Amino acid sequence: MSRxxxxxxTWDSWAKTALRQxxxxxxxLLNAWCFATKxxxxxxxxxxxxxxxxxxxxxxxxxxxxxxxEYDPFNLxxxxxxxxxxxxxxxxxxxxxxxxxxxxxxxxxxxxxAAEKAAEFCLENIHRKYRYVACVIDNPExxxxxxxxxxxxxxxxxxxxxxxxxxx
Numbered sequence: 291m292s293r294x295x296x297x298x299x300t301w302d303s304w305a306k307t308a309l310r311q312x313x314x315x316x317x318x319l320l321n322a323w324c325f326a327t328k329x330x331x332x333x334x335x336x337x338x339x340x341x342x343x344x345x346x347x348x349x350x351x352x353x354x355x356x357x358x359x360e361y362d363p364f365n366l367x368x369x370x371x372x373x374x375x376x377x378x379x380x381x382x383x384x385x386x387x388x389x390x391x392x393x394x395x396x397x398x399x400x401x402x403x404a405a406e407k408a409a410e411f412c413l414e415n416i417h418r419k420y421r422y423v424a425c426v427i428d429n430p431e432x433x434x435x436x437x438x439x440x441x442x443x444x445x446x447x448x449x450x451x452x453x454x455x456x457x458x
Contacts (some may be wrong), residue, residue: 306360306375310384310440316343317388318408337395344392347385349402354455355407356382368394377379380423383437386444402451409448409457416441 316339323336351357351369360375366371389405392398416422422437449457 295324307363308360309357309381312343313384313388317338319392320391321389340392341396341398343391344396344398344401344404346405347389351404351407353412354379355409357385357408372393378431379411380416380421380437381440382408383416383441383444386412387447390444390447393451402411405448405451409444412441413456417445 302431319336320340323333323340325337326333347357350361352359356379356407358374358376359378359381361372363372364376365373385408386405387403389408393401422441423431423433426432426436445457448454
């Protein structure tokens with residue numbers, strides 16, 4: 291996980307950014323944009339930041355619909371991508387609600403498609419195998435209630451989007 295080094299005012303260059311941290315933070319910004327818009331406050335840069343992160347999520351999604359636990363925000367590979375840190379895929383559930391709500395806010399089908407692929411991965415590899423692990427990001431191999439909570443949030447978002455009972 292990334293840590294801000296308050297003593298010298300920089301980010302620790304060795305640290306990685308966990309998917310849960312990033313999605314939770316961006317969900318807060320998207321919620322703030324929705325609230326502002328509903329109340330007549332125009333903050334287009336907030337939505338631009340959300341869509342920039344959403345585009346990043348679409349770009350880094352694995353072919354099986356999953357995401358890795360963390361990514362290196364400070365370095366790029368030769369093909370211009372941020373390298374994955376831990377390749378644990380169980381934090382994929384943390385992406386669902388953000389991608390669904392970003393799709394609702396923008397109508398961009400790429401976000402819906404990424405959410406659907408991630409949800410299928412979660413249903414098959416997390417829910418059906420009862421592998422609710424890794425959402426406590428400082429202990430990624432532990433079965434924990436936070437992983438279940440993230441899956442519930444994600445599957446309920448998928449139900450709201452599709453009305454398909456299989457997400458319940």
